[in-house]
Amino acid sequence: MNPLNELTCLELVDLVTEYFEGALAVAQRARFEAHLEQCRHCRRYVEQLRRTISTLGELKAEEIPRHVRDELLKTFRGWKRRG
């Protein structure tokens, strides 16, 4: 590949979300992957981002406190009566 056409690391980190989202044009995607193949730092960076995303997916929503749930159900009954 023409070296002038190669991505820098700076460009790669800027494109990574588009890469994950499948939003890169074919040629750009090829340049992205070509850079990854030869740059272990960027491979590591991309790997870390994937791990970041999967860690985000492990954050749990707080469970709804009992009294809040009961209050909402009471509201629901009131709504139904007026319904």
Place this chain on the structure above:
Amino acid sequence: MLQVSQAAPPAAFEPDTGEHSLLEMLRDGNEQGFALLVEKYHGAMVRLARAYVREPALAEEVVQEAWLGVLRGLAGFEGRSSLRTWVFRIVVNRARTTARREARSLSFTDAFGDAAENREPLFDPGSFQHPLAPGHWTEPVKAWGRSPEDQVLEAEALAAVETAVEALPPVQRAVITLRDIEGWDAAETCNALGLSEVHQRVLLHRARTRVRRALERYFDRDGA
């Protein structure tokens, strides 16, 4: 009335109850349908409200109001979006209104908007100034130490991620909450938050980059 609604088939109470049957149940005034919806979405709704509203108790209030809005709007809901998208859009609208009021009372000038979303650079200046190859990493990207299976480490990493999310500007926080914490796709996230596809992606990019940075700092401090 009550008898009819309680006679719904047991299958309808499985956790994966489809939106369609949930909607039917709600319109029938079926309390278990509502309870199911609350179990399913309340936590995520609070999480989303917290993206906009700083005071946790206020965010809770926002969500309670949103539930009222859901009940009031149910009859007019036409199903042009999914039930979930519609519910979360109600949360966003209430949260924004409340956040504006909150910002005025705390005299924040710029509660949200592009300026707040884009103020800080994503990388330290000088991160990509390799002397022999400009635009390449100046310093090697460091490994993140031990395996994700390490339970204590994982709990701490989770806490670091949570803190990093809390520090994000509101709309970035809303986007990463729906996309990566709740696992929504891009289209539904755009729909719920009223963002274009491109804008959503830019905000997601900035948010993820920042959260990765926070994890990097965590591992750096920890694993040196």
